Amino acid sequence: MEEIYIIRGNIIFTKTFGKFEVFENGYIVVEGKYIKGVYKDLPKNFGKVPIIDYGNSLIIPGFVDLHLHASQYGNIGLGIDKELMPWLQEYTFPEEAKYDDINYAKKVYSALIKDLWRFGTTRACVFATIHKESTKLLMDLFAQSGLSAYVGKVNMNRNSPEYLVEDTENSIYDTEQILQEYSTKYELVKPIITPRFVPSCSMELLKGLGNLAKKYNTPIQSHLCENYDEVSFVKKLHPEFKNYARVYEGAGLFGDLPTIMAHCILVDEDEIELMKRKNVFVAHSPHSNCNLSSGIAPVRRFIEKGIAVGLGSDISAGHSLSIANVIVSSGQVANLKWLESSKVDKPFNTAELFYMATKGGGKFFGKVGSFEEGYEFDALVIDDNSLPIFKPLSIEERLQKFIYTGDDRNIKERYVAGKKVKEPECY
Amino acid sequence: MEEIYIIRGNIIFTKTFGKFEVFENGYIVVEGKYIKGVYKDLPKNFGKVPIIDYGNSLIIPGFVDLHLHASQYGNIGLGIDKELMPWLQEYTFPEEAKYDDINYAKKVYSALIKDLWRFGTTRACVFATIHKESTKLLMDLFAQSGLSAYVGKVNMNRNSPEYLVEDTENSIYDTEQILQEYSTKYELVKPIITPRFVPSCSMELLKGLGNLAKKYNTPIQSHLCENYDEVSFVKKLHPEFKNYARVYEGAGLFGDLPTIMAHCILVDEDEIELMKRKNVFVAHSPHSNCNLSSGIAPVRRFIEKGIAVGLGSDISAGHSLSIANVIVSSGQVANLKWLESSKVDKPFNTAELFYMATKGGGKFFGKVGSFEEGYEFDALVIDDNSLPIFKPLSIEERLQKFIYTGDDRNIKERYVAGKKVKEPECY
Numbered sequence: 001m002e003e004i005y006i007i008r009g010n011i012i013f014t015k016t017f018g019k020f021e022v023f024e025n026g027y028i029v030v031e032g033k034y035i036k037g038v039y040k041d042l043p044k045n046f047g048k049v050p051i052i053d054y055g056n057s058l059i060i061p062g063f064v065d066l067h068l069h070a071s072q073y074g075n076i077g078l079g080i081d082k083e084l085m086p087w088l089q090e091y092t093f094p095e096e097a098k099y100d101d102i103n104y105a106k107k108v109y110s111a112l113i114k115d116l117w118r119f120g121t122t123r124a125c126v127f128a129t130i131h132k133e134s135t136k137l138l139m140d141l142f143a144q145s146g147l148s149a150y151v152g153k154v155n156m157n158r159n160s161p162e163y164l165v166e167d168t169e170n171s172i173y174d175t176e177q178i179l180q181e182y183s184t185k186y187e188l189v190k191p192i193i194t195p196r197f198v199p200s201c202s203m204e205l206l207k208g209l210g211n212l213a214k215k216y217n218t219p220i221q222s223h224l225c226e227n228y229d230e231v232s233f234v235k236k237l238h239p240e241f242k243n244y245a246r247v248y249e250g251a252g253l254f255g256d257l258p259t260i261m262a263h264c265i266l267v268d269e270d271e272i273e274l275m276k277r278k279n280v281f282v283a284h285s286p287h288s289n290c291n292l293s294s295g296i297a298p299v300r301r302f303i304e305k306g307i308a309v310g311l312g313s314d315i316s317a318g319h320s321l322s323i324a325n326v327i328v329s330s331g332q333v334a335n336l337k338w339l340e341s342s343k344v345d346k347p348f349n350t351a352e353l354f355y356m357a358t359k360g361g362g363k364f365f366g367k368v369g370s371f372e373e374g375y376e377f378d379a380l381v382i383d384d385n386s387l388p389i390f391k392p393l394s395i396e397e398r399l400q401k402f403i404y405t406g407d408d409r410n411i412k413e414r415y416v417a418g419k420k421v422k423e424p425e426c427y
Numbered sequence: 428m429e430e431i432y433i434i435r436g437n438i439i440f441t442k443t444f445g446k447f448e449v450f451e452n453g454y455i456v457v458e459g460k461y462i463k464g465v466y467k468d469l470p471k472n473f474g475k476v477p478i479i480d481y482g483n484s485l486i487i488p489g490f491v492d493l494h495l496h497a498s499q500y501g502n503i504g505l506g507i508d509k510e511l512m513p514w515l516q517e518y519t520f521p522e523e524a525k526y527d528d529i530n531y532a533k534k535v536y537s538a539l540i541k542d543l544w545r546f547g548t549t550r551a552c553v554f555a556t557i558h559k560e561s562t563k564l565l566m567d568l569f570a571q572s573g574l575s576a577y578v579g580k581v582n583m584n585r586n587s588p589e590y591l592v593e594d595t596e597n598s599i600y601d602t603e604q605i606l607q608e609y610s611t612k613y614e615l616v617k618p619i620i621t622p623r624f625v626p627s628c629s630m631e632l633l634k635g636l637g638n639l640a641k642k643y644n645t646p647i648q649s650h651l652c653e654n655y656d657e658v659s660f661v662k663k664l665h666p667e668f669k670n671y672a673r674v675y676e677g678a679g680l681f682g683d684l685p686t687i688m689a690h691c692i693l694v695d696e697d698e699i700e701l702m703k704r705k706n707v708f709v710a711h712s713p714h715s716n717c718n719l720s721s722g723i724a725p726v727r728r729f730i731e732k733g734i735a736v737g738l739g740s741d742i743s744a745g746h747s748l749s750i751a752n753v754i755v756s757s758g759q760v761a762n763l764k765w766l767e768s769s770k771v772d773k774p775f776n777t778a779e780l781f782y783m784a785t786k787g788g789g790k791f792f793g794k795v796g797s798f799e800e801g802y803e804f805d806a807l808v809i810d811d812n813s814l815p816i817f818k819p820l821s822i823e824e825r826l827q828k829f830i831y832t833g834d835d836r837n838i839k840e841r842y843v844a845g846k847k848v849k850e851p852e853c854y
Binding site: 076111290293329332335403405 | 500501503504505506507508531534535538539542714717718719720722723746747755756758759760762763765766767774775776777780814815817818820824827828829830831832834
């Protein structure tokens with residue numbers, strides 16, 4: 001028998017894109033990992049089930065971060081006024097090299113996980129580094145914490161600093177070892193195939209990874225069309241392909257298995273069609289895109305095409321782990337995109353942005369990111385007593401106020417897959 | 428004899444645009460309100476002066492907020508996904524109407540001042556409402572708090588909801604009463620002439636205010652060229668003037684006395700020349716400009732022309748009182764402007780942005796916003812122990828990390844004009 005309990009509070013979530021479902025003083029019945037139902041009035045047959053009453057607090061789905069570089073956490077907030085290339089050379093690559101040292105990895109990775117917890121991220125898709133041992137450690141640390149994650153050992157065998165270039169065979173071998181050991185080791189933490197991006201992976205490596213994805217039924221994450229220089233470089237490297245996305249596709253890394261592509265700012269029509277047809281997820285990372293002068297992704301067009309979009313913090317090109325903060329930024333850049341597109345690409349309202357931050361990215365994990373029957377119960381309990389509120393607000397307005405003016409201090413509890421998650425240990 | 432004391436810590440500030448001055452484990456000697464000197468090694472003649480030692484903390488100038496609407500604080504974080512007009516009609520105007528009630532004003536204004544203190548804003552240029560009594564109260568509350576502010580009773584006599592439209596004569600009369608009573612009442616809190624903007628002020632009213640500015644030697648603040656509809660409306664209202672700025676100029680409200688204009692997104696060449704010639708300050712408010720889909724101001728061009736630029740939170744069109752947060756946003760929109768301008772308008776580095784947030788806006792208050800001899804001593808003591816730091820960082824990097832990843836919890840002390848400021852009372 002699975003444990004059954006009831007959460008009571010002001011429940012708000014987005015079942016469909018752009019529409020809040022609100023259960024003021026409502027009830028969520030949870031059995032084991034899953035939601036049995038959400039109710040305005042509690043049905044009689046649950047009369048004997050214990051109730052955890054969060055009073056006037058908001059109950060919202062946990063935040064999903066579809067794209068971040070765990071190994072860049074030490075650099076968060078640094079070098080952001082550099083351009084992409086000096087930023088990579090001076091800050092990012094030297095930092096990633098340190099993950100050869102498992103002790104350094106333990107210190108920074110555990111601090112990162114604690115901060116993800118702090119900011120209410122319950123699910124994350126994470127880039128580690130090329131290093132097998134510290135990547136495995138990151139998965140173990142996530143599993144210990146109770147948070148859920150896809151974690152990728154990064155692959156790179158060209159156009160990178162010597163100290164980060166792998167031998168092709170070893171890169172594939174190390175990746176396969178992780179897949180063998182970790183594909184079924186944990187329920188909430190799984191490996192994900194993670195070629196850094198086309199510029200740093202030869203076609204031989206990409207194809208090797210495509211084969212592993214098929215063999216182990218493993219999802220895929222990478223970067224696509226983030227900036228002009230990158231896209232031109234890929235064109236030069238692979239004139240045999242029509243565009244950037246087609247290179248991944250040619251290697252079996254574009255939606256043959258569930259795939260996330262970060263950024264997608266400069267995608268062309270063919271790429272958008274391919275993303276749609278192959279059900280590729282977009283990890284929209286506006287803070288990163290602004291900090292690195294990359295531009296604004298055509299998110300409204302993706303949404304209109306029916307392409308799945310989730311949000312990503314993309315630290316440390318993004319400077320904030322808070323997905324609430326990424327929601328704000330996503331709204332802002334969409335407003336600017338509306339101007340840029342001569343008012344064709346409509347801005348997003350809060351319910352649309354909130355959907356991306358929860359169910360939009362959550363879909364990549366299965367039934368995650370919403371309070372519907374059969375969904376895994378991931379939730380945050382929000383106490384907004386400290387926020388500047390001077391009149392009665394609706395539940396929607398309280399959520400908006402939390403997103404725009406609140407912070408980690410307002411998050412009182414986190415649940416992942418039906419379990420309350422305590423503050424993770426830091427080493 | 429003025430009190431004299433010494434502050435010790437890791438001192439960092441921007442004397443010139445874009446260049447940090449750093450005194451690691453340095454000393455600031457303060458006498459009365461003013462800085463006598465900043466030293467790497469303390470000169471012998473100060474040997475007997477008491478030292479306040481902040482150890483490894485950073486000592487930075489206080490933040491200056493050149494543009495915010497105090498009366499919109501109750502709405503912070505609300506309705507931000509609305510467009511300008513519904514936002515004004517549904518949220519802003521009804522909220523401002525409440526300031527007819529002095530008790531409501533006391534509650535919200537004192538909470539605002541406490542939050543300005545919390546986020547390290549030591550100087551602010553503030554819009555109140557049309558209401559004389561609550562505007563006076565706001566000045567009294569600022570004076571009590573120890574923070575410094577220019578506070579403006581708002582003037583509006585047309586194109587606004589009936590309940591916010593003033594009679595022209597009364598509008599001028601009430602403003603003059605405030606100027607008579609408050610121009611010399613406080614040292615750190617002063618009145619400022621505040622026509623809301625041209626659309627809501629007739630030329631008769633504007634000219635009346637221009638006369639008051641001259642008569643009482645009072646500075647001026649208003650809005651300029653925030654969005655397309657507004658600019659077109661002003662063209663329609665005043666075909667007799669070349670552009671929006673010339674309307675203010677025609678009324679004696681454009682730099683005849685020290686003047687701040689918020690936004691300045693859509694200014695034309697003539698307006699830029701006029702801003703330069705009349706030493707008009709720009710209050711750059713990127714959060715607001717993104718939230719309301721207004722666009723990105725050509726700040727690099729202003730800087731190159733030698734126009735003074737400070738930062739503004741512009742709550743509640745802006746959603747954050749934190750000027751550190753506005754620095755981040757200013758960097759981001761400048762990066763996007765760089766793309767938008769085909770890489771003509773260069774992005775800003777952290778030292779440039781920090782200058783705008785301190786000395787850039789501080790100049791409006793006199794010798795404020797820097798740690799130079801003769802400057803008023805406004806400072807924040809920053810403890811960054813809680814931030815994710817895993818290697819030795821330079822003082823510049825620590826400041827950057829605080830700006831991008833820190834928050835009010837890292838601000839341990841605030842000084843304004845030589846005095847330590849305690850947490851203000853909240854009613």
